[in-house]
Amino acid sequence: MAASKDALEALHSAIANKLTDTIESMDTDTKGLAAILNVARQFVKDNGIEAVIVPGSPAGKLADKLKEFPFDASSDRSH
Numbered sequence: 001m002a003a004s005k006d007a008l009e010a011l012h013s014a015i016a017n018k019l020t021d022t023i024e025s026m027d028t029d030t031k032g033l034a035a036i037l038n039v040a041r042q043f044v045k046d047n048g049i050e051a052v053i054v055p056g057s058p059a060g061k062l063a064d065k066l067k068e069f070p071f072d073a074s075s076d077r078s079h
Contacts, residue, residue, distance in 0.1 A: 019043060 003011075019040045026033050053063050 015043065 019036070022036055023033075023040060026036065051059050053059050
């Protein structure tokens with residue numbers, strides 16, 4: 001028996017809300033934060049959420065920070 005659309009929507013909302021609440025309540029040095037962030041990242045990806053990087057936005061600040069650590073894809077031999 002398949003779950004109803006309403007039940008799945010409620011579960012989807014509950015997961016999104018719980019992830020948000022958990023991330024907001026955790027200190028940056030809390031053990032397990034990286035795992036929670038990875039779950040949230042996958043949840044966003046699985047739901048087809050994409051963002052346009054806007055300078056000054058949280059994603060824009062992250063992009064700026066990542067530029068401090070240049071990555072050369074040709075030197076990545078793990079794949």
